[in-house]
Amino acid sequence: MKKNKIIYMLLALAINTSAFANFINAKVKVTGITCSMCSNSVNKALSSLTFVDKIEVDLEKAIFTISFKPNQTVNIDEIKNKIEGAGFSVGELIADFKFENVSVTNDFHYQFQNNIYHFVNVKNQNLNNIVAVKFVDKGLTSAKEYKKYTSLTSLKCIKTGKTEACCNSNTQQRIYHITI
Numbered sequence: 001m002k003k004n005k006i007i008y009m010l011l012a013l014a015i016n017t018s019a020f021a022n023f024i025n026a027k028v029k030v031t032g033i034t035c036s037m038c039s040n041s042v043n044k045a046l047s048s049l050t051f052v053d054k055i056e057v058d059l060e061k062a063i064f065t066i067s068f069k070p071n072q073t074v075n076i077d078e079i080k081n082k083i084e085g086a087g088f089s090v091g092e093l094i095a096d097f098k099f100e101n102v103s104v105t106n107d108f109h110y111q112f113q114n115n116i117y118h119f120v121n122v123k124n125q126n127l128n129n130i131v132a133v134k135f136v137d138k139g140l141t142s143a144k145e146y147k148k149y150t151s152l153t154s155l156k157c158i159k160t161g162k163t164e165a166c167c168n169s170n171t172q173q174r175i176y177h178i179t180i
Contacts, residue, residue, distance in 0.1 A: 023074040024130060025067045026095040032088040033062040045082040051075070062091075073113050076176060080139055091142055093135045099127035107153055109175070116163060116175040121152040125180075133178040137161055140176075149177065 030042055039059050046055055046064060051072040056065040068074050080090050102110065103126050108119045120136060135141060136149040137158070150158050157166035163173040 022071065022098055023068050024096040024098055025065060026074075026079070026093060028064045028066065028079065028083070028090060029092040030062050030064060030083055030088045031091040033059075038088070041086045042083055042088055045086040046079065049075075049078055049082060076135065076140065077174070084139075090140050092145075093140045094132050095135070096130050096132055098130050102127045104180075107155055114173070116173055118153075118155070118157060118175050118177045120149050120158065120177050120179050122180050127180075131180060133180055136177045136179055149179065153177075 033039055033042065036059060039057050039062075042064060043055055043057060046052055046066060051068050051074050053067045053069045055067070057063070058065075066079070074095075076093065076095075079093070083090055103124075104110070104119045104122055105124045106119065106122055108122075110117045110119070117133075136145060138146045138161075141149075155166040157163065157175045158177050161175055161177075163175055166175075
């Protein structure tokens with residue numbers, strides 16, 4: 001009996017984790033870069049992240065395309081922190097996610113890898129395959145974009161990035177705000 005319960009729990013876990021396969025890559029526009037030495041500083045900082053596989057840089061546009069290692073937990077805040085630690089800011093972050101049959105609506109919260117992803121200003125749709133999502137949290141987009149998206153949701157978690165602000169939760173789980 002106990003063995004069957006464990007099998008059912010493992011099966012449920014496998015179903016839950018396969019619904020949202022993984023981060024594939026991200027394009028990060030870094031503000032404040034003026035030369036190749038600046039670019040090298042950011043590249044070196046990002047390369048130190050354990051989940052980063054490779055980085056391609058478009059110096060003219062200051063865009064870093066980060067490929068992630070398969071089946072690794074990606075931490076968006078660590079990307080932001082590494083860029084800020086190198087002396088620059090994130091102007092825009094767009095990540096490719098692989099979805100498998102996930103239905104989204106405006107203000108839908110989706111849990112993945114101990115984080116919650118709050119869809120802001122999206123139409124009802126079924127996501128199935130690789131989808132580019134734009135992060136609209138403070139520090140992950142321009143101040144103008146952040147202000148725009150805070151007005152497109154009535155949920156307060158967009159201002160704190162924590163679950164206790166809108167999810168009636170006693171925990172302070174991270175909520176990232178994304179749009180398609």
